[in-house]
Amino acid sequence: MxxxxxxxxxxxxxxxxLVAMNTIILIPILTKNFSAIDYGIWVQVITTFYLVTSVANLGFPYTLIRFVSAEKEKSKIQNTFYTMAVFILIFSLFISTLIFIFSNVIASLLFSGQVLIVKILSFLIFFGTLNSLLIDFFVARSKMKRYSILLLFQTYLMLSLVSFFAVCGYGIILATVGFLISQIIFFIVMTILVYQEIGFKIPEFSKIKEYINFSIPxxxxxxxxxxxxxxxxxxxxxxxxxxxxxxxxxxxxxxxxxxxxxxxxxxxxxxxxxxxxxxxxxxxxxxxxxxxxxxxxxxxxxxxxxxxxxxxxxxxxxxxxxxxxxxxxxxxxxxxxxxxxxxxxxxxxxxxxxxxxxxxxxxxxxxxxxxxxxxxxxxxxxxxxxxxxxxxxxxxxxxxxxxxxxxxxxxxxxxxxxxxxxxxxxxxxxxxxxxxxxxxxxxxxxxxxxxxxxxxxxxxxxxxxxxxxxxxxxxxxx
Known part of the structure; x- marks a missing residue:
């Protein structure tokens, strides 16, 4: 035991x-290829990404672990997962849409006027929120090897794309696009793997009140x-x-x-x-x-x-x-x-x-x-x-x-x-x-x-x- x-x-x-090394590796790549202002904008992108996804996921990734880790019946696992997935999908889409609509205001306040970066960020947040639930499914099922491999894949895919755009001199905007591409690819891979694991079932939403009571706090x-x-x-x-x-x-x-x-x-x-x-x-x-x-x-x-x-x-x-x-x-x-x-x-x-x-x-x-x-x-x-x-x-x-x-x-x-x-x-x-x-x-x-x-x-x-x-x-x- x-x-x-x-x-x-x-x-x-x-x-x-190895995941943390990604952050360390990016520091010299970005600070030596971006101006201090652009590097500061990149920090804001990452900070905002993790802030908004932590709200948009409604606390369900952690709730999933709590309710699924001891569950053995496949139908119950399906119902729990897809109930949470539907709610996260709707809410993350709502949040991302708001950010896209108010991108001018957000950019002038936090991103040195870079409106396009804020619009890219809105898509980043949508996929990042969904990915947070998808990857925690494997934690909930105690599949730690698969979780580790997927986390490394996500991390170093992002590192490779962002580093490529930065080193080649394409600037902060395309570096952010690289981040978005990595999130989309990861979403596709994770969706396929979860489907292979439990299949698909239209959720009944019978226990949504219990999940929300746990997750809302x-x-x-x-x-x-x-x-x-x-x-x-x-x-x-x-x-x-x-x-x-x-x-x-x-x-x-x-x-x-x-x-x-x-x-x-x-x-x-x-x-x-x-x-x-x-x-x-x-x-x-x-x-x-x-x-x-x-x-x-x-x-x-x-x-x-x-x-x-x-x-x-x-x-x-x-x-x-x-x-x-x-x-x-x-x-x-x-x-x-x-x-x-x-x-x-x-x-x-x-x-x-x-x-x-x-x-x-x-x-x-x-x-x-x-x-x-x-x-x-x-x-x-x-x-x-x-x-x-x-x-x-x-x-x-x-x-x-x-x-x-x-x-x-x-x-x-x-x-x-x-x-x-x-x-x-x-x-x-x-x-x-x-x-x-x-x-x-x-x-x-x-x-x-x-x-x-x-x-x-x-x-x-x-x-x-x-x-x-x-x-x-x-x-x-x-």
Whole structure:
């Protein structure tokens, strides 16, 4: 049972690493071929795409996982999937049409007057919303290998097309068209695969009320989460200009790379925990939660120190000196925010199992209200204010979720382990300061060396038990 859990985390972990590399690879390609203004517009396209799709999907992708993961009867799976698909199709078409109609206004406000890009974005949002449900179907059915392959296909198809148009000098508009083409191709492929899996059935809509009652609280949660994650970029673009957004975004991306270690855990937990919960196996549920917290922090804590101290030289390699010198201090704030979000994301599974999705929405509504402080402080203190408020928002969501969850469930933080991990991270941080690596080859040698030293210290401090070491060895043997 636990071996399968860890194997799946490894599979999704590798997948998400490769997916995240797409974002990292695009940074030098776009920043070195676009002006700072055009790169800022690209950031706005991506930010808006994920915002609107998270609303237009009505929270149904996550609802699908909750209601289908433990279901075995094909007709019920069909009815659930196609009920949600119809509602998403209608609503995403409505949202995309509105964006297309008001493209002039949106472009002048957020996209430096690029009306055509906003019109392309409207089509992007339509297909992207449908794709979010289609791909989560395979998560709901615990088909993690297929999910991983499809996610990589989607990611690197987009990377290839966008990179081609950017490197060939076709500009921001055709790069956005490349993004759209990748979404359309992915939609066609996914539709065929889902049809092969479950066929087609006209939905009865008999349980739509239950689905909506579960998903509706997720929508304000998605919106509030987006406000926390991305509203800073809108405020920066509107009040400081897209050039400052270009300074801010790469440092933010480097910091959020920490979520690489959280995403696979989150995906696996959301698909397997309902099965144990529905069978009353709460001891197993809590075992998964506690191990997930430990594995995440084991990697995330040293990554926080490494990324924070090496942000400047990394950005000097990936971007231009102008962007690196203006944006490297953003990374430490965002990296710590990512750790807090990762812990929250693991704990949140317990709240969702109890179907207490309303509290999730309330948590992120509070965090979103804090994020509105960007409107006051960004014009005064610049992009570092946005980074600081991001940390404040995530800290609030983390603290409230921990306090609420402890009313219903018993989980623990291994504070001894956390202290030892921080101690080992401080040691490697001292080495970074003393050596001060600069340049690609220095970092290429330094980062693996730091990881090795950290692991040695962790083993010497016995942060990982012999039982856990043997368990991991057995997994790799298989």
């Amino acid at each position: 636990y071996k399968l859990f860890v194997k799946r985390i490894g599979l999704i972990g590798i997948t998400n690493f 997720i929508i304000p949660n998605n919106v509030s989460t987006w406000i926390v994650e991305s509203s800073d970029r809108y405020v920066i673009a509107i009040m400081l200009g897209t050039t400052f957004l270009a300074y801010y975004s790469p440092g933010y991306t480097i910091g959020m790379a920490l979520l690489l270690f959280f995403t696979p855990i989150s995906i696996i937990l959301s698909s397997i925990l309902p099965k144990y919960y529905e069978n009353g196996q709460m001891e197993e549920v809590m075992m998964f939660i506690n191990y997930s917290l430990k594995y995440f922090l084991l990697i995330a804590i040293p990554a926080l120190f490494i990324l924070s101290l090496l942000s400047k030289p990394i950005l000097m390699i990936l971007t231009t000196p102008e962007i690196a010198l203006n944006g490297y201090l953003v990374t430490p704030f965002v990296a710590l925010s990512a750790i807090l979000f990762g812990i929250y994301g693991i704990i949140m599974n317990l709240i969702v199992l109890e179907k207490k999705t309303k509290i999730v929405g309330s948590i992120w509504t509070i965090a979103a209200l804090i994020s509105l402080l960007n409107i006051i402080f960004v014009p005064i203190f610049g992009i570092l204010a946005a980074a600081g408020i991001t940390l404040f928002s995530y800290s609030t969501a983390f603290l409230i979720s921990i306090g609420y969850s402890k009313k219903f469930f018993r989980f623990y933080f291994d504070y001894t382990f956390i202290f030892k991990s921080i101690f080992a991270s401080v040691i490697i941080s001292i080495l970074i300061v003393l050596i001060n690596p600069i340049g690609f080859y220095s970092l290429l040698i330094m980062i693996p060396l730091l990881i090795l030293i950290y692991l040695i210290i962790i083993l010497l401090l016995k942060c990982v038990t012999n039982k856990e070491i043997n368990f991991i060895k057995e997994i790799f043997k298989e």
